[in-house]
Amino acid sequence: MASSFTKMLTGRNTAVLLASLGVGGAATSYLMSDSSTLSAEERRKLYPPSSDFPDLRKHNNCMASSLTPAIYSKLRDKLTPNNWSLDQCIQTGVDNPGHPFIKTVGMVAGDEETYEVFSEIFNPVIKDRHNGYDPCTMKHPTDLDASKITSGMFDENYVLSSRVRTGRSIRGLSLPPACSRAERREVERVVVQALSGLTGDLSGRYYSLGEMTEKEQQRLIDDHFLFDKPVSPLLTCAGMARDWPDARGIWHNNEKTFLIWINEEDHTRVISMEKGGNMKRVFERFCRGLKQVEHLIQERGWEFMWNERLGYILTCPSNLGTGLRAGVHVRLPKLSKDPRFSKILENLRLQKRGTGGVDTAAVGDTFDISNNDRLGKSEVELVQLLIDGVNHLIDCEKRLEKGQDIKVPSPVAQFKK
Amino acid sequence: MPFGNTHNQLKMNYSAEQEFPDLSKHNNHMAKVLTPDMYAGLRDKQTPSGFTLDDVIQTGVDNPGHPFIMTVGCVAGDEETYDVFKDLLDPVIEDRHGGYKPTDKHKTDLNSDNLQGGDDLDPNYVLSSRVRTGRSIRGFCLPPHCSRGERRGIENLSIEALSSLDGDLKGKYYALRNMTDEEQQQLIDDHFLFDKPVSPLLLASGMARDWPDARGIWHNDNKTFLVWVNEEDHLRVISMQKGGNMREVFTRFCEGLTKIEGLFKEKGHEFMWNEHLGYVLTCPSNLGTGLRAGVHVKLPNLSKHESFGEVLKRLRLQKRGTGGVDTAAVGGVFDISNADRLGFSEVELVQMVVDGVQLLVDMEKRLEGGQSISDLMPEQK
Numbered sequence: 001m002a003s004s005f006t007k008m009l010t011g012r013n014t015a016v017l018l019a020s021l022g023v024g025g026a027a028t029s030y031l032m033s034d035s036s037t038l039s040a041e042e043r044r045k046l047y048p049p050s051s052d053f054p055d056l057r058k059h060n061n062c063m064a065s066s067l068t069p070a071i072y073s074k075l076r077d078k079l080t081p082n083n084w085s086l087d088q089c090i091q092t093g094v095d096n097p098g099h100p101f102i103k104t105v106g107m108v109a110g111d112e113e114t115y116e117v118f119s120e121i122f123n124p125v126i127k128d129r130h131n132g133y134d135p136c137t138m139k140h141p142t143d144l145d146a147s148k149i150t151s152g153m154f155d156e157n158y159v160l161s162s163r164v165r166t167g168r169s170i171r172g173l174s175l176p177p178a179c180s181r182a183e184r185r186e187v188e189r190v191v192v193q194a195l196s197g198l199t200g201d202l203s204g205r206y207y208s209l210g211e212m213t214e215k216e217q218q219r220l221i222d223d224h225f226l227f228d229k230p231v232s233p234l235l236t237c238a239g240m241a242r243d244w245p246d247a248r249g250i251w252h253n254n255e256k257t258f259l260i261w262i263n264e265e266d267h268t269r270v271i272s273m274e275k276g277g278n279m280k281r282v283f284e285r286f287c288r289g290l291k292q293v294e295h296l297i298q299e300r301g302w303e304f305m306w307n308e309r310l311g312y313i314l315t316c317p318s319n320l321g322t323g324l325r326a327g328v329h330v331r332l333p334k335l336s337k338d339p340r341f342s343k344i345l346e347n348l349r350l351q352k353r354g355t356g357g358v359d360t361a362a363v364g365d366t367f368d369i370s371n372n373d374r375l376g377k378s379e380v381e382l383v384q385l386l387i388d389g390v391n392h393l394i395d396c397e398k399r400l401e402k403g404q405d406i407k408v409p410s411p412v413a414q415f416k417k
Numbered sequence: 418m419p420f421g422n423t424h425n426q427l428k429m430n431y432s433a434e435q436e437f438p439d440l441s442k443h444n445n446h447m448a449k450v451l452t453p454d455m456y457a458g459l460r461d462k463q464t465p466s467g468f469t470l471d472d473v474i475q476t477g478v479d480n481p482g483h484p485f486i487m488t489v490g491c492v493a494g495d496e497e498t499y500d501v502f503k504d505l506l507d508p509v510i511e512d513r514h515g516g517y518k519p520t521d522k523h524k525t526d527l528n529s530d531n532l533q534g535g536d537d538l539d540p541n542y543v544l545s546s547r548v549r550t551g552r553s554i555r556g557f558c559l560p561p562h563c564s565r566g567e568r569r570g571i572e573n574l575s576i577e578a579l580s581s582l583d584g585d586l587k588g589k590y591y592a593l594r595n596m597t598d599e600e601q602q603q604l605i606d607d608h609f610l611f612d613k614p615v616s617p618l619l620l621a622s623g624m625a626r627d628w629p630d631a632r633g634i635w636h637n638d639n640k641t642f643l644v645w646v647n648e649e650d651h652l653r654v655i656s657m658q659k660g661g662n663m664r665e666v667f668t669r670f671c672e673g674l675t676k677i678e679g680l681f682k683e684k685g686h687e688f689m690w691n692e693h694l695g696y697v698l699t700c701p702s703n704l705g706t707g708l709r710a711g712v713h714v715k716l717p718n719l720s721k722h723e724s725f726g727e728v729l730k731r732l733r734l735q736k737r738g739t740g741g742v743d744t745a746a747v748g749g750v751f752d753i754s755n756a757d758r759l760g761f762s763e764v765e766l767v768q769m770v771v772d773g774v775q776l777l778v779d780m781e782k783r784l785e786g787g788q789s790i791s792d793l794m795p796e797q798k
Contacts (some may be wrong), residue, residue: 039465045565051566055594055630083424087564094627174427181438182431186783210439236620243478246439 044238049073052087058355061106062317063093066124080117082176083108089118092238105129107320108417110178112171112305112313125308126317130375131414133321140311140321143378144287152280152387158327158394159277160366163381164286166323167266167314169305170297175315176240176265184247187267195251195260202289205252206262225250227264240265240315257282258289266314266323275349278392279328283383321375326386329355332393333365334400340408344396347411348371348389369393376414385412403413433457434569438478443489446701447477449500450508464501468494468562473502479621487512489702492622494562496555496689496697510694510701514759522707523695526762527675529668534697535771538661542778544750545714547657548670548767550707551650551698554681555691559699560649564632568647572631575646578680579635580662583631586673588637589645593629610632611648624649624699641666642673650698652677661712663774667767693758705759710770713739716777719748720783724794731797732773733757761788769798 016195053072056064067090075086093106107125109115115122123135133140154162169175170190173183192206207216220226229244230236252259261269272286272292294304305313311321335341345352369381371389398408428436437456451474454787459470466571477490491509493499507519538546553559554574557567573782576590591600604610613628614620635644645653656670678688689697695705719725720736731737737752738745746752753774755766773795780790 039467041465043558047564047566052564054565079424082427085424091620091626095625163631174425178425180428180431180436182424182428182435183425184726186431237626241479242475242621243438309635377573 002113004342021180034216044077049076052076053082054090056094058097059093059106061093061096061104062125062128063090063106063121064098065128067121067139071120072248075118075120080111080113082111082113082174082178084114084174086121087175088116088130088239089121094127094232095237096234097185104234105352107314107317108177108240108315109175109313110176111250112169114175115151115310115313115317122317126320129318130321131373132377135309138376139308140375141378141381142306142311142339143321143380144290145380146280146284146287148380149283149384149387151279151391152278152283152383154277154279154328154330154387154390155394156277158332158397159330159390161273161329162277162279162282163271163276163328164279164324164326165271165318166270166285166286166290166325166379167269167312168290168293168323169267169313169315171303171305173267175267176263176267177238177315181246184243184263188247188262189291190297190300190302191260191262191268191299192249192251194293198211198253198289198292201255201285202253202258202292204251204258205221206249206251210248220250220304223252223256225252225256231263232377235265238315260287260293265316266319279326279383279387283326287379305353322377322382324379324382325370325374326383327368327370328386328390329366330390330393332397335393335397335406336367337398338396338406340406343408344393344406345369345389347409348392349412350389363378424711427498428471429461433460436460438474439717440478443477443483443490444482445477445480445488446512446618447474447490447505448482449512451505455504459504462501464495464497466497466558466562468498468501468558470502470505472497472562473505474493480618488618489627489700491701492624492699493559493697493701495558496553498559499694499697499701504670505542506701510704512761513702514705515757517760519693520665521760522692523688523759524762524765525695525706528764529664529671530686531764531768532664532667532771534601534775535664535667535767536662538663538712538771539778540660542716542781543661543714543774545657545659545713546661546663546666546710548663548666548708548710548711549653549655550670550674550697550763551703552652552654552674552677552707553653553697553699555687555689559651560647561622561699565627566580568627568631571651572633572646574681574684574686575644576633577651577684578677579644581680582637582673582676585639585669586637586642586676588635588642592633594632604634607636607640609636609640609643611645614649615631619649619693622699642669646676649700650703663710663712663767663771667710671763673706690728703758706761706763706766707758708735708763708766709754709758710767711737711752711754712770712774713750713776713798714753714777715748715750716753717783719790720746720749720751722784722790723781724790727797728777729753731774731795733769733798734773774793 049072051068079085089107098104126135127133170187173187176350230241234377250261257274259271270290272282274282291349312323312325314320349372351371351372355363355366355368371386373382392409399406421510433456434453437453463469470495473491476492482488513518554571556562557571560794577592614625617623632647641658643655652672656666658666696707698704733756734753735756739747739750739752755770757766776795783790
């Protein structure tokens with residue numbers, strides 16, 4: 001095979017062609033000797049970073065805004081200790097050019113070290129996504145002391161339900177885009193074992209996605225607990241849906257107020273929720289549950305991924321820091337029609353979604369209102385911001401009901417200097 | 418370049434048993450063949466370009482299959498995949514290609530003179546004729562595994578080679594990335610345009626990465642010869658025209674392919690081929706000839722006959738709806754094509770289609786006239 005290949009080469013033609021592909025001189029002679037069994041190393045030399053740089057001209061995501069040929073060139077051949085590469089980080093952003101109005105992140109981490117090895121691209125993306133948070137100079141505060149919360153009981157004529165969610169990753173195991181089946185099963189084993197140690201109002205049960213009965217499945221759907229295989233190409237292109245539904249499952253307490261997703265977009269997603277407006281109790285259970293789970297995994301020698309630059313480490317850079325979204329379903333029939341609604345939300349650092357979740361429309365004047373920020377403020381700060389903000393929105397609604405005028409509040413401060 | 422967990426070496430810290438996929442609900446060729454022992458023996462191997470066993474089987478793990486349709490469930494990332502992972506792929510190939518053994522040799526025959534007849538299928542019944550195959554360029558990784566640089570290299574080489582075609586084959590390349598709306602509409606109307614794959618079978622293998630970078634369509638001015646670049650394979654080559662002159666379609670097919678192969682060789686590149694597997698393509702189902710020769714043919718009476726399925730089986734033909742694989746027939750019009758790819762030459766397969774379709778049309782005419790077809794029943798080929 002090799003000799004017949006060499007015979008067919010006419011030296012000059014091949015050299016010209018290779019040059020047109022952007023292949024260097026030394027590599028050209030390499031190719032002309034025997035290219036049938038090139039190793040990955042040799043292949044990397046044949047194709048300089050410039051030949052591999054993605055075409056991002058029609059792209060609108062944080063990765064595309066920050067990735068330059070120079071950065072790509074520097075990072076392309078680097079690997080994390082787990083052999084995760086830059087191309088793997090950015091694949092989802094290359095495959096999904098984005099939307100002109102919604103700016104997606106466009107990259108994911110394959111392991112904890114990703115954020116370090118590829119910091120030259122992750123830092124600007126983090127800064128872009130998290131309103132100027134600079135991982136090089138700033139520290140992220142973690143605070144899960146729910147006793148500090150004030151005014152955490154909403155008027156239930158307006159607030160229908162309250163919810164807080166976050167994610168946690170198990171240190172030492174690869175993240176969902178990169179993990180092998182055994183690693184993913186290990187995440188499941190470690191977390192399920194820890195959760196079985198929860199007691200009292202937190203005691204509950206695990207339902208493996210692959211093994212649940214049809215009855216269990218229907219009940220979980222009716223409770224709005226069940227998650228299904230991701231269909232969004234943002235997620236599937238990142239590789240996190242491989243081997244579905246192997247080692248995926250849902251755990252919840254008997255009271256149905258504390259719920260954990262295993263091996264969906266992150267190792268774990270932790271959710272505390274209940275009907276009504278008692279956000280303080282929701283957050284108190286959230287913090288208590290998280291601390292107990294952390295304690296239970298530490299007993300067996302495991303810990304969560306965390307550092308003081310980036311807080312809790314999760315798959316998507318948008319969820320760094322607290323990974324926390326605290327929100328309510330709230331009726332705001334008059335305020336939502338006021339032209340100042342968006343500005344009020346913006347200044348309160350809140351966002352609105354439909355009650356079906358992200359990218360859904362509101363139904364019947366009921367909105368999902370939650371905190372915008374994730375990184376640079378602690379959990380307590382973000383939940384307090386949400387509480388103060390929602391109380392203010394309800395206040396505005398009541399004023400409008402009485403025919404009184406409302407004011408746009410001044411913007412909340414960004415980061416404590 | 419790595420896709421998914423390709424280079425994840427932490428998995429070697431776990432036993433083969435801990436890593437073995439759960440295939441208990443699966444129904445594809447890979448799942449039937451892969452045992453825990455086989456997995457243990459192959460899981461630390463890589464092809465020279467870094468393709469691993471987990472990469473080969475990922476699409477089959479992610480897509481358990483269908484109880485009635487048997488999918489392959491594995492793909493190749495480069496030419497060496499078929500060698501490094503032969504312990505898995507040889508039995509898959511044997512199962513998929515009617516008992517083809519690891520020691521069997523595959524014959525290639527692209528001399529259309531060797532075809533007998535085929536120019537007179539009744540156009541009142543045979544509405545269109547088409548032959549397609551695929552080709553891979555030796556030295557490049559295949560679509561599941563190639564980097565953007567390699568894919569662009571394949572596109573550049575293809576554009577150069579195709580631009581040298583002349584006469585009946587002279588044509589133009591349309592890159593998916595920058596075609597105009599007008600060009601796009603024309604290609605859709607001509608039924609030439611391919612779009613980003615939506616089938617999870619394809620997506621799970623990694624072949625749709627970086628879409629639409631370096632993908633495109635070339636066709637001749639007469640719209641009878643068409644090449645897809647970087648879709649499921651490096652190249653898919655299609656010859657087609659209305660009516661029943663399969664001979665002309667196949668002649669153009671052979672001439673075009675031979676010319677293209679010559680043009681690539683002038684530039685120092687050859688197609689992936691060996692005497693055991695014939696032409697090497699991404700999916701094991703397309704090995705050998707990679708050839709599907711087919712017609713759209715009206716068989717409203719025959720298709721309702723109880724022997725229709727058996728007749729097709731004996732003729733080594735398969736039926737599909739006119740929308741392609743997994744579509745239903747509309748108005749009694751079927752897509753009839755060869756079921757085999759490997760172990761028969763191109764001429765032999767097209768001969769089977771020509772002879773078989775001739776017989777099907779004869780049977781249809783008999784049934785139209787209210788006559789029996791039992792004396793026309795063929796032997797098993």
